[in-house]
Amino acid sequence: MIITISGFHGTGKSTIAKLLADKLGILYYSTGQAFRDLAKESNMSLEEYTRFVEKHPDVDKNLDNKVVEMAKKDSIIIDSQLSGHILKSIANFKIQLTCSLEERVKRMAARDKTSYGEKLEETTIREKSELERFKKLYNIDLSDKESTVEFFDLIIDTEHLTIEEIVDKILTELDEI
Secondary structure, rough: EEEEEOOOOOHHHHHHHHHHHHHHOOOOEEEEHHHHHHHHHHHOHHHHHHHHHHHHHHHHHHHHHHHHHHHHHHOOOEEEOHHHHOOOOOOOOOEEEEHHHHHHHHHHHHHOOOHHHHHHHHHHHHHHHHHHHHHHHHOOOOOOHHHHHHHHEEEOOHHHHHHHHHHHHHHHHHHOO
16 A cells, blocks of 8 residues: 655654554655755755755655655555655555644744744745745646645644544545545
8 A cells, every 4th residue: 555645844744654654564754854864964954955956856856756666666655745746646545734834833843943933934945945846847836725635535634633633534534445
């Protein structure tokens, strides 16, 4: 089974995907973590690496090609903003997580032990860059809410739900397919 979990930064993709992978006993992969690891390996902040990637589209393409290759090998949960789109023809179940920008930034600031203002600036830069890159590279508009509703099998607003409630909701939906 191939499950994708998409959504903007801080919606809970990684936390939810890791728990689901554990409960289902399948592999887990995060392009967000891979991106952070590449930034660290390059001795760059996320903002610096984001600007670098704007000029080097091969980074995005390599990460996305890795997602496709991993999905072809085994059952997996892939956490990535684009995973639902990139794997649309082979994914068994596509999930979109949503949440307000304010709550997402609060979560990420707490996770990264940084200030709200610093995380807001970083997130704004990253998401603006990603929206432009993904539109240019793949003609995918992640801000188009109308096509999102039509595209994903399940959309969950994570703002007022616990992690357990979100995982239970997904498992219930998976039992029905």
